Amino acid sequence: MTASQRREQLLAVSRELFAAKGFEGTSVEEIASRAKVSKPVVYEHFGGKEGMYAVIVDRELQQLLAALSGALETGGHPKRIVERTALALLEYIELNTDGFRILVRDSPVAQATGTFSSLIGDVATQVEHLLADQFRRRGLPTDTAPIYAQMLVGMIALTGQWWLEARTPDRETVAAHLVNLAWNGLSAMEKSPHLTGSRTPE
16 A cells, blocks of 8 residues: 555544544544554554544535535525525535534534534625625615524534434425525515514514
8 A cells, every 4th residue: 555545544444433433432543453554654644633633624624615615606596506505515414424424523623623613604704795795686784694694504504414314304305495494584584673572573
């Protein structure tokens, strides 16, 4: 095995273990044993468990961000953008279950590598600009776009975390229900919403 092949093998083995047991529950000994190498080989390539975890998280974040950004940047009708974004996340979960499990776990080294929540924040920033444009066209206040972007992206992300384990109904059905709530809510928005009882909505 070449050095690069060995590195990829170690990443594949550790990715599976991190997904199943979490960062704290995975040891260098177990990684080395599963990969059929000595512990020094693991340290030689990554400097330890933290370095290996950082590489895996970074790869997963980049892959998921690319999928979500691609869905957002394709353009078209806003409803189609919401549909594509929801489907992109669910498809990533379906095809990269181990990677998504790692992303949504808490880890002491996550702060140095980026986190799922920070990625969702990046996506919300992109959505914010799209919503602001739509709000402007509909005569709605654009200064509320950041709030609605967080709500919309957060709803999709949290549903994705639930679907990670549920896996039913299928991703197209889940995406359709997400869009049903999100789009029908957005399409009937009030200019100045108020809580029931505080004032009569406009």
